[in-house]
Amino acid sequence: MRKFLVVLTIALAIGTQLSATVTATWDWQHSTPATIASVSYEQTTGSVLSNVSGVTMFVDAMSGKLMAISGYAQFNENTILRIPVVSTLDIVTFVAHPSNYNGVNIGGINYDNSETTRTHTATAAEVAQGYVEIISKGGYVYSVSVDLAYIPATKTIAQWNWKTNVPNGICSITTIEGTTGSVDSDVAGISMYVDATTGKLAANGDNAQFNAGTILQVPVTATTDMVTFVAHSSNYNGVIIGGVVYDNSSTTRTHQTTAAEVAQGYVEITSKGGYIYSVTLEKGNYTPAAIGAYEWATFSDAHNALDFTNLAGVVEAYTITDHEGATITKSDINATVPANTGLLLNAAEGTYAIPFASSSSTDVSLNKLVPGTGASVDAGTGVSRFVLSVANGKAVFKKIESTAATVGVGKAYLEFDGSAPAPSIIRIVDEENGATNIDAIDATEEAVKFFQNGKLYILRAGVVYDALGRMVK
Numbered sequence: 001m002r003k004f005l006v007v008l009t010i011a012l013a014i015g016t017q018l019s020a021t022v023t024a025t026w027d028w029q030h031s032t033p034a035t036i037a038s039v040s041y042e043q044t045t046g047s048v049l050s051n052v053s054g055v056t057m058f059v060d061a062m063s064g065k066l067m068a069i070s071g072y073a074q075f076n077e078n079t080i081l082r083i084p085v086v087s088t089l090d091i092v093t094f095v096a097h098p099s100n101y102n103g104v105n106i107g108g109i110n111y112d113n114s115e116t117t118r119t120h121t122a123t124a125a126e127v128a129q130g131y132v133e134i135i136s137k138g139g140y141v142y143s144v145s146v147d148l149a150y151i152p153a154t155k156t157i158a159q160w161n162w163k164t165n166v167p168n169g170i171c172s173i174t175t176i177e178g179t180t181g182s183v184d185s186d187v188a189g190i191s192m193y194v195d196a197t198t199g200k201l202a203a204n205g206d207n208a209q210f211n212a213g214t215i216l217q218v219p220v221t222a223t224t225d226m227v228t229f230v231a232h233s234s235n236y237n238g239v240i241i242g243g244v245v246y247d248n249s250s251t252t253r254t255h256q257t258t259a260a261e262v263a264q265g266y267v268e269i270t271s272k273g274g275y276i277y278s279v280t281l282e283k284g285n286y287t288p289a290a291i292g293a294y295e296w297a298t299f300s301d302a303h304n305a306l307d308f309t310n311l312a313g314v315v316e317a318y319t320i321t322d323h324e325g326a327t328i329t330k331s332d333i334n335a336t337v338p339a340n341t342g343l344l345l346n347a348a349e350g351t352y353a354i355p356f357a358s359s360s361s362t363d364v365s366l367n368k369l370v371p372g373t374g375a376s377v378d379a380g381t382g383v384s385r386f387v388l389s390v391a392n393g394k395a396v397f398k399k400i401e402s403t404a405a406t407v408g409v410g411k412a413y414l415e416f417d418g419s420a421p422a423p424s425i426i427r428i429v430d431e432e433n434g435a436t437n438i439d440a441i442d443a444t445e446e447a448v449k450f451f452q453n454g455k456l457y458i459l460r461a462g463v464v465y466d467a468l469g470r471m472v473k
Contacts, residue, residue, distance in 0.1 A: 021148060021149055021150045021151070021313075021314070022052050022055075022147075022148050022150075022151065023052075023145055023146070023147050023148070024050035024051065024052040024055040024084075024145065024146050024148060025050055025051045025052075025143065025144075025145040026048055026050055026057055026143060026144045026145070027051075027142070027143035027144075027145070028068055028069075028071065028072050028073045028141065028142060028143060029071055029072060029095075029142040029143055030143075032051050033049055033050065033051045035049055036048065036049075036068060036073075037068050038068060039059075039066060039067065039068045039073065040066075040067045040068065041059045041061035041065065041066045041067070041079075042061055042064075042065040042066075042067065043061065043062055043063075043065075044061060044062065044163065044164065045058070045059060045060050045061065045062060045228075045230075045278075045280070046058075046059050046061075047059065052151070054151050054152065054154065055084060055146075055148070055151065055152060056084070057081055057082065057083055057084070057144065058081070058082040058131070058282075059079070059080070059081060059082075060079070060080040060081075060082070060228075060252060061076075061079050061080075062230055062251060062252050062277075063078040063079075063233075063250075063251065063252065064076040064077060064078040064079030064080070064136060065079060066079050066081075069140070071142075072097045072140045072141060072142050073140065073141050074140055075096075075136045075138075075139055075140055075141040076136060076138060077102070077136055077137055077138040078135065078136065079135070079136045080133060080134070080135050080136075081133070081134040081135075081144060082131035082132070082133055082134075083131055083132045083133075083134065083144060083146050084130060084131055084146065084148075084152045085122040085126055085127055085130070085131060085132055085146065085148070085152075085353075086127065086148055086149055086150055086151075086152050086153075086286075086352065086353040087122065087127060087148075087149040087150075087314070087350055087351065087352045087353065088121065088122055088123065088124055088127055088350035088351045088352075089121075089122075089147075089149045089314075089348065089350055090121070090122040090127075090132075090146060090147060090148050090149060091119055091120070091121050091122070091146065091147045092106065092107075092119065092120045092121075092122065092132045092134070092144070092145070092146045093117065093118070093119045093120075093143075093144070093145045093146070093147075094106060094117070094118045094119075094120075094134055094141070094143075094144055095116060095117050095141070095142040095143045095144075096113070096116040096117075096139060096140065096141055096142060097116070097139060097140035097141065097142055098116050100139045100140045101113045101116060101138075101139035101140065102136075102137040102138040102139045103137040103138075103139075104118065104134060104135065104136060104137055105133075105134070105135040105137065106118055106120045106132065106133075106134050106135075107120050107122075107123065107126060107132050107133065108133075113137075113139070116142075120132055124288070124290065124350075124351035127288055127351040127352065127353055128223075128224065128256075128288040128351065128353075129224070129226065129256055129284075130152070130155075130224060130226070130282075130284045130286070130353065132146075149314045149352070150310050150311055150314055151310055152286075152353065152355075153284065153285040153286040153307075153353065153355035153356060154285060155282055155283060155284060155285060156187060156190075156282075156283040156285060157187075157280065157281070157282050157283070158185035158186060158187040158190040158280070158281040158283070159185055159186050159278060159279075159280050159281075160183055160185055160192055160278060160279045160280075161277070161278035161279075161280070162203060162204075162205075162206060162207050162208045162276065162277060162278060163206045163207065163230075163277040163278055164278075165206075166186050167184060167185060167186035168186075170183065170203070171203045171205070171206070172203060173203050175200065175201070175202035175203070176194045176196045176200070176201045176202070177196055177199070177200040177201075177202065178196065178197060178200075179196060179197060180193070180194060180195050180196065180197060181193075181194050181196070182194060183201075185281070190219060190281065191219070192216055192217065192218055192219070192279065193216070193217040193219075193266070194214070194215070194216055194217075195214070195215040195216075195217070196211075196214045196215075198213040198214075199211040199212060199213040199214030199215070199271060200214060201214050201216075204275060206277070207232045207275045207276060207277050208275065208276050209275055210231075210271045210273075210274060210275055210276040211271060211273060212237070212271055212272055212273035213270070213271065214270070214271045215268060215269070215270050215271075216268070216269040216270075216279060217266040217267070217268055217269075218266055218267045218268075218269065218279060218281050219265060219266050219281070220257045220261055220262060220265065220266060220267050220281070220283075221262060221265075221283070221303065221304075222257065222262060222283070222284065222285075222287065222303070222304065222356075223256070223257050223258065223259055223262055223287075224256075224257070224283075224284030224285070224286055224287060224288070224353075225256075225257040225262075225267075225281065225282065225283050225284065226254060226255065226256055226257065226281075226282045226284070227241065227254070227255045227257070227267045227269070227279065227280070227281055227282075228252065228253070228254045228255075228278075228279070228280040228282070229241060229252070229253045229254075229255070229269055229276070229278075229279055230251060230252050230276070230277040230278045230279075230280075231248070231251040231252075231274060231275065231276055231277060232251070232274060232275035232276060232277055233251050235274045235275045236248045236251060236273075236274035236275065236276075237271075237272040237273035237274045238272040238273075238274075239253060239269060239270065239271060239272055240268075240269070240270040240272065241253055241255045241267065241268075241269050241270075242255050242257075242258065242261060242267050242268065243268075248274070251277075255267060259409075262303075284353070285355060285356045286353040286354055286355045286356060287301050287304065287306070287353070287354050287356070287410075288351050288352070288353055288354070289315070289345060289351065289352050289353075289354050289410075290350075290351045291315075291345060291346075291347045291348070291349055291350055291351070291352065292349060293349050294390055294393075294394065294395040295346060295347065295348060295349060295395070296344065296345065296346055296388065296395035296428055297344075297345045297388070297411075298342065298343065298344055298345070298369065298372075298388050298407075298411045298412040298413070299317075299342075299343045299344075299345050299354075299410065299411065299412065300340065300341060300342050300343060300369075300371035300372065300410060300411065300412045301339060301340070301341075301354075301410065302339065302340050302371060302409070303339055303340075304339050304356045304357075305336055305337065305338050305339050305356065305357040305358070305359055305360040306336065306337050306339075306341075306343075306354050306355070306356065306357055306360075307335070307336045307354075307355045307356065307357035307360075308333050308334060308335065308336070308337070308354070309334065309335050309336070310355075311352075311354075312334060314347060314352070315345055315346070315347040315352050315354070316332070316345070316346040316347065317332075317333040317337070317343050317344070317345055317346075318330040318331060318332060318333060318343065318344045318345075318346070319331045319333060319337075319341070319342070319343065319344070319364055319366070319367035319368075319369060320344060320367065320368045320369050320414060321366045321367065321368060322366075322368070322416075323416065323422065323426050325423065326423045326425060326426055326427055327426065327427050327428075328397065328414075328426055328427070328428060330344065331366075331367075333362070335360075335362060336357040336359075336360035336361075336362055337357075337360050337362050337364060338359075338360045338362065338364060339360075340371050341364050341367065341369075341371070342367060342368075342369025342370050342371045342412030342413075343369060343412065344369065344388075344412075344428070368414055368415055368416055369412040369413070369414055369415075370412055370413050370414075370415050371411075371412050372407030372408050372409060372410065372411040372412055372413060373407070373409060374406070374407075374408050374409045375406070375407070376404045376405070376406050377400060377404060377405050377406070377407050377413055378400065378404040379399075379400050379401055379402070379404075380400075380415070380418075381418075382417070382418045383415050383416065383417060383418040384399060384415070384416045384417075384418045384421075384422035385399070385400045385413055385414065385415050385416075386398060386399050386400065386413065386414040386415075386416075386422075386426060387400060387405045387407060387413050387414070388411075388413075391425055394427070394428075394429070395428055396425050396426060396427055396428060397414050397425070397426040397428070398424065398425055399422065399423070399424045399425070399426075400413075401424070414426070429456045447459065447460040448460070
């Protein structure tokens with residue numbers, strides 16, 4: 001009986017790892033949260049709190065309307081909702097009013113009104129941009145919810161909004177014409193550079209004159225930063241954002257920052273003539289990590305410290321400090337790590353948003369994982385170098401010998417002092433002395449393989465086995 005209870009506990013832990021940590025809800029039908037009854041957006045943008053602290057939904061109603069009515073909300077055509085997601089395990093659910101609903105677009109997929117409930121699993125691209133987008137075709141909405149693997153990183157949103165006078169006083173800024181200058185946002189330390197040497201930027205009531213040739217440079221630091229440009233609805237000739245030319249068919253344009261723009265430090269917006277309502281910079285404060293089918297990946301971020309505090313049970317992170325024969329010695333990371341730290345990640349196959357940390361004092365001086373730069377890595381002299389690979393259907397580190405390997409930016413390779421010989425393959429999970437047993441267990445149809453705290457287990461017929469094929473007691 002005791003063994004059964006222990007096994008049951010571990011089996012429940014599997015579900016904890018694979019199911020949502022939290023469900024965030026925006027439910028007008030059941031007034032959850034209570035503040036949702038006061039939601040009202042029309043020809044503007046904003047955010048709506050969920051029932052979970054730290055999880056908010058962004059609303060773009062510049063060309064539409066979202067307004068709470070008793071038991072539901074008016075959800076006019078072209079109104080856009082952005083639902084935060086952190087992994088490809090996350091599921092967004094949309095429930096429409098059954099008697100007044102023309103359909104919806106979720107994540108780029110058009111749905112008609114034949115079903116009022118639609119679900120959507122976040123894609124890798126949506127995790128990278130930080131949200132799933134829902135666009136109304138007209139009608140009313142009961143609720144929106146998202147099952148999240150963990151709480152999203154806190155975003156920083158900076159605005160230059162002439163329509164709503166944010167920051168206070170922007171509508172009375174000094175005209176910049178025939179020269180250069182800058183305009184402060186509502187977030188301290190974030191300013192937009194203006195090059196109006198051949199143009200003009202000047203406040204004009206609830207908008208700003210934005211003459212052809214005027215250039216705005218919005219500061220960015222990560223590819224997860226997003227810039228949104230909103231033009232005046234009746235006087236607008238188009239715009240160029242990040243080198244992409246847009247006509248005036250839509251007044252709202254959103255641009256995801258590229259690696260080249262991070263390197264130069266800004267996204268450039270060039271006017272083709274007309275007037276502007278606002279520019280918004282949304283800093284995601286995270287970086288996406290992709291985990292492949294073998295459930296292990298190397299990872300690094302050259303510019304930002306990372307925070308794994310709230311990712312336990314979903315994404316496990318390790319440094320590697322040594323090896324014992326053909327098996328690595330790992331060190332758990334349960335808090336933060338400094339920028340430019342090589343890491344080994346373990347999670348179910350998918351893409352995950354890894355939050356930034358403002359700083360980190362974690363000592364990683366013994367770490368043997370070296371961040372990749374996109375350059376070729378050879379065998380080296382006096383060292384043993386390894387890259388993550390696959391052998392016999394399992395993730396391993398393979399030694400670089402005669403053929404060099406390219407280790408991409410955001411990845412890492414393993415480097416040990418070469419004074420002692422190292423094997424050609426180093427295992428991540430020690431399966432020595434039990435490989436045939438565990439392989440036989442894994443091969444059965446009813447077996448379920450999972451990782452718990454970085455360790456491999458197999459569940460079969462209510463019994464849990466470890467990586468050596470032993471029953472867990």
